[in-house]
Amino acid sequence: MTGRPITGPARIRVREQAARLYIAGSPITSVAQQIGYSYGTTRTLLIEAGVRIRARGGVRVSSFRRGGAQ
Numbered sequence: 001m002t003g004r005p006i007t008g009p010a011r012i013r014v015r016e017q018a019a020r021l022y023i024a025g026s027p028i029t030s031v032a033q034q035i036g037y038s039y040g041t042t043r044t045l046l047i048e049a050g051v052r053i054r055a056r057g058g059v060r061v062s063s064f065r066r067g068g069a070q
Contacts, residue, residue: 006037011045018042019049028053 006014014035021031032042046053 006041015045015049018045019051022046022051 014037018031018035021034022028026034028039028042028046031046032039035042035045037045043053
């Protein structure tokens with residue numbers, strides 16, 4: 001994490017990079033690590049980029065059956 005504000009053309013570049021990574025399937029935490037900013041800053045950049053934030057928890061299986069019962 002840089003600890004410095006990101007503005008101007010640099011912000012646009014980082015925002016676009018974050019959006020590409022997130023759209024490709026990376027979670028926000030992974031994107032944040034890759035671009036070197038906090039989770040909160042990364043989430044803000046994604047929202048600014050117009051990216052729809054996915055629900056937490058990933059894919060959920062609704063028809064889970066225990067013990068192989070049919």
